[in-house]
Amino acid sequence: MGVILNEEAVARTYAHQSVADTYDVVEQYRAAMRYPDDASSTHIARELEIPRGRVRPWLDGAKPDAVRAIEIATAKNWFSNDWTQETQALAVLCAGVFACGSIEKQGYRPTWTPETAQGRTQLETALENVGVGVRVETEDRTRELWPGTHGSILGRCLMVAGAPTGNKTATTVTSLPQWLDDAPAQLRETIAELFVRERAIAFEDKATRRIQSARPPSYYRALAALIEDVTDESVTYSESGITISADAVRALGLA
Template identity: 40%
Template sequence: MPPGPGLVSERALARTYHSHSYADAYDAVEDYRRVTRYASEQPQEGSSAVSSALELPRGRIRPWLNGSKPNPVHAIETARNYGWLNCTYDDPEFDPLNTLVASVFSGGSITVDNYQPSFPLDDEGNHVVDALELADVEYTVVDDRDGRADEIRPTTDGTVLGRVLAVLGAPTGPKAKQHLSLPDYLEDAPTAVREQFVDAYLEHRAVNYRGKDTLCIQEQRNREYLTDLADLLNDVADGGVALRERNIVITADASRRLGAVN
């Protein structure tokens, strides 16, 4: 089940950060709020008095009293401003996130060190561009990549977006070496959410099978992931999808039902 109230909780987002001072990065959020609340109620007290009253190191809280914020606090505020925090299936802000999660699985990536997402730029009708524009996230196109395909990378608040996508279940780091599983939120998602995920996935991974309308997805992934993906596609297509060895084959009729071919 999705963590916390809604699909992206404060706690889960904060825990994408690592802190030298806290075993749980969300504790930094709670301490920051305690400090700023106490300081607003006792404006005459300096950092030494606040430190003593709350039993927190003065060196830790002094920057907070001077306007600095822990990184998890900044991420939470940014996610809230975009409408991502505690979003639900019915919220319009969730739609582009769903597309971007599917796009990470099917062709994109999120770096391990700073959660920077990037996505392949297709020649036609790119769902990623539409999703980023719908989310009001700025992006840049990275070309001249030594023969590799062009990429789209979110710029402003891109790393916060990457953390939100990771909370939703998108993998970080190289996918080929991981034991992948589909996002938990798909299990209980409405049909429209599952259809949207599949639509974005097929855009990056589906290829024509032997020149026919039959489509094929070739993935170097763990068997459990391939089985679950085939089951999802088969459910959304109302039949006609099968996993054969390491290839997922989508019949011509199923491909048409999915809107992947004319």
Template identity: 40%
Template sequence: MTESALVSERDLARTYDGGAYSDPWTAVLDYQAVMRYASQHPNKGSGAISSALEMPRGRIRGWVDGNGKPDAVRGIEAAREYGWLDATYGDREFMALNTLVANVFSGGSIATENFVPSFALNHADHRSHVIDALESAGVEFNFFHKDDDSRATEVRPTKDAPVLGRTLAVLGAPVGPKAELEDFSLPWYLDDAPFETREIFVLAYLANRAIHQRTKDTVQIQEQRSKAYRDELAALIEDVADEPVTSGDRMVTISADAARSLRLQPRYRKRVEPQD
């Protein structure tokens, strides 16, 4: 059985303002109907098409003349060019999107007003894995706050940044200040995802948020969000590690066995190589 794409045109369209349409997806369907009719009747202008399809001429004139199209249509076309709309779990494009979603949860954000995503670089700085993910997604990006010692360096996509942000939102990435969101849970697609997808998400999350101990092999994640979210996160990590992970007060604790299973490298101690 063929896998279904995880980002649909309809869901992406509904992240846009529909303007005269209460449902932006309806605007996409109307645009497609107008373009289809126009291609089948090349000698008819906007007035004739308006009458034939019973749509306001003022609304479709720009579509027919080629001077405009709904914002949702532009977004769908851009997402399709990047391969995001056709991507399934095993595809390179989706692996990149999955990593970027994990980075929104663990070290980034999506702006409410324009859906532009931004990602803080972790301790690896310009070698942070999020840069590889952006390159794999096929988007151009730039660095911000590089010379500001009071702020973490951020990387943001440039061209088609809002389309990427909307695509990540469809996949369940939070939009807006995460501290203000009441309904906060892990992405829906992880529920039925194969092990590799869940593992990539967990490792990307931990690369940004893992707190290594100087004297212990356990690893912790500090989480200010709800207990339900901490429980959900702990269950996901435990499922991937197949070793104990517990949720406590503002913390998720990854046992030493789980940390070793996930191959988490302690940052504070030199790695001891096994003796022959």
């Protein structure tokens, strides 16, 4: 299991018409591929106790979607057990979904619409570092960031990592991913900065900032704890949002 996601959970984001657990199909495919090249689909299917019609396309070069997704994620180092450049970039993209992005419920394609130039740079760099590149779409002066390739696979992985899908509401966004607790200090600070930069309301007459939206207290509590921990300054929360003290904002380099 990697620091952010694992292949079993990614496989289970796919559906299979005749198998309840899609990861079973992944294991069946791998077992079938271990047979000699001259083994027949009938022989393999009989020994694995699976339908021959499932095996035959595999021997002709077809792959289950879940297998293809796992292979791509593995090649890009997304399942690493360490906090590598790739897994840290995945973490930033996952946090970015909370802060200024979304993942389609159908199709799992993620997008980000950062309002600040710094936030845009952070997310573009993260997309490059996970190995998918960036596609930028502009509409009515709004710059929307999309993965250049493998968007659906990346979106599924971000969902497994804890990012919400569909509309973000008080019932779909209730806390932050657990892996944040064990993330490196610099990564935690980067993510806290991204949240404050993209979500917080700035005031003209003071450095204090405020985050408020349709979220439950559990979410505000988790986010306030993150910002307070990385800044070592006062951050308070209530049922209506988070107040980030001027000292905390300065500690993040945002004032």
